[in-house]
Amino acid sequence: MRAGFGRPFALDFGAVLAVGQAQRVDMALLADLLAPVERILLDQMTEEKDDGTS
Known part of the structure; x- marks a missing residue:
């Protein structure tokens, strides 16, 4: 997993x-x-982060 700005991107x-x-x-x-x-x-990880569920 590669991440930047606190979010995974690849x-x-x-x-x-x-x-x-x-x-x-x-x-x-x-x-x-x-x-x-x-x-x-x-996409799933981003949605979870945006929802505050992760």
Whole structure:
């Protein structure tokens, strides 16, 4: 997770891919899903912060 101004703005793709490789996941599928899932996770984190729930 990379953060700036108190909010996350990106996942560390290298770390995610390294964990995926260690877990023997389908790397092509992981690479395809990484960007869309990143956006969903970051949007969710931002909403939680804005609501004061986190």
